[in-house]
Amino acid sequence: MPRIERDTLRGHLEGMVLSALDRGEAHGFEVLRRLEELGCGSLTLKEGTLYPVLYRLEAAGLVKGEWEDDTEGRRGPRRRIYRLTEKGRLDLARRREDWTHFVSVIGRILGAPS
Amino acid sequence: MNRSRLVECVDRIVDPVRAGEKRKDRMREELAAHLSASHAEELARLGDDEAAVERAIARLGDPAELTRGLQAVVPLLERWACAPVPWLGLLDALDRVLRRRPDETPLRHAVRVTTGFVVVIAAAELVLLSAVAKLGVRPRSDSTISLVWAVGSLAVVAVGGVVLPLFVGPMMRAMDGPRRSRRRLALLSASSSLVVIALGFGFAAIVWLGGPGAGSFDRTAALRLAVGSLVAPAALIAGAREAILRRRRRDGWEIAQPAR
Numbered sequence: 013m014p015r016i017e018r019d020t021l022r023g024h025l026e027g028m029v030l031s032a033l034d035r036g037e038a039h040g041f042e043v044l045r046r047l048e049e050l051g052c053g054s055l056t057l058k059e060g061t062l063y064p065v066l067y068r069l070e071a072a073g074l075v076k077g078e079w080e081d082d083t084e085g086r087r088g089p090r091r092r093i094y095r096l097t098e099k100g101r102l103d104l105a106r107r108r109e110d111w112t113h114f115v116s117v118i119g120r121i122l123g124a125p126s
Numbered sequence: 127m128n129r130s131r132l133v134e135c136v137d138r139i140v141d142p143v144r145a146g147e148k149r150k151d152r153m154r155e156e157l158a159a160h161l162s163a164s165h166a167e168e169l170a171r172l173g174d175d176e177a178a179v180e181r182a183i184a185r186l187g188d189p190a191e192l193t194r195g196l197q198a199v200v201p202l203l204e205r206w207a208c209a210p211v212p213w214l215g216l217l218d219a220l221d222r223v224l225r226r227r228p229d230e231t232p233l234r235h236a237v238r239v240t241t242g243f244v245v246v247i248a249a250a251e252l253v254l255l256s257a258v259a260k261l262g263v264r265p266r267s268d269s270t271i272s273l274v275w276a277v278g279s280l281a282v283v284a285v286g287g288v289v290l291p292l293f294v295g296p297m298m299r300a301m302d303g304p305r306r307s308r309r310r311l312a313l314l315s316a317s318s319s320l321v322v323i324a325l326g327f328g329f330a331a332i333v334w335l336g337g338p339g340a341g342s343f344d345r346t347a348a349l350r351l352a353v354g355s356l357v358a359p360a361a362l363i364a365g366a367r368e369a370i371l372r373r374r375r376r377d378g379w380e381i382a383q384p385a386r
Contacts, residue, residue, distance in 0.1 A: 088158075088162045090159060
């Protein structure tokens with residue numbers, strides 16, 4: 013299967029992250045895991061690029077991040093757990109609608125027989 | 127070794143970002159947690175520690191590009207407020223001198239810093255006194271009284287400078303980690319206040335020994351001492367908190383430990 017590189021993903025990453033968080037709260041590493049799993053191994057993403065996206069979404073109020081409780085015995089630096097806000101859920105629904113419309117229109121054009 | 131490689135990678139990405147330290151600490155810790163997890167994953171897959179570190183760093187992406195990405199999410203006002211200023215290098219240099227060195231005990235650190243302060247204050251007092259003498263200005267009090275006050279203030283700075291920083295370590299343990307205890311923190315705060323009060327009485331004793339004309343411990347002095355005794359624990363707690371954040375960032379991450 014051809015790999016989908018970062019440039020192709022540009023503009024869609026925020027929606028994809030929101031969608032990954034729609035499955036439940038997660039830290040950054042887990043979000044990437046979900047994206048890989050949903051992408052069936054076709055996504056090629058430099059992992060660090062996720063964090064500016066998460067920060068943008070948080071600043072826009074679409075996700076809310078909280079440090080995990082560091083007293084639970086896990087060693088190492090604390091992870092920040094993100095969850096969708098109500099605003100984020102509405103935004104994701106709008107993005108899904110837009111995407112369905114986009115795919116149906118472009119699909120009709122590209123799929124039309126000559 | 128690996129821990130330092132991973133921390134270096136985080137620093138290389140986050141240090142150049144123009145943002146407040148709080149925001150940068152958040153970025154550092156989050157990236158460190160991510161690197162820690164990907165390192166553990168690669169270690170389980172490859173079985174070689176060095177290769178796992180290299181792979182975890184490579185997976186994160188180009189550091190310069192990540193720096194640009196992180197910079198882009200910093201609000202304009204904050205970016206502007208954190209723009210480099212010419213004398214910042216001087217403050218950084220001072221901070222490096224005052225910071226506790228890795229192999230230094232708390233007592234040695236306190237003695238080194240205090241000695242420096244006392245020398246600087248004594249030198250400033252000497253310069254001031256010689257300038258006053260050269261200008262022929264007649265002091266309001268006689269030279270013995272000036273000397274008593276100068277010695278008293280230096281003694282207070284020296285003893286306080288050595289004793290008070292020793293509270294920071296126990297306060298850090300009371301604020302963070304498995305043995306954290308609010309009761310112990312309150313006890314330590316109260317003790318540091320008592321040290322300040324004792325220093326105030328020590329100063330009063332030096333002044334009293336200087337003779338009847340050297341001044342007295344009046345109500346204003348008592349008020350200053352009370353304020354000082356309240357400020358000291360607050361300053362020490364702030365110092366301990368800063369040290370905890372720094373330790374979390376540098377040493378407490380245990381970054382090479384597999385994240386569970």
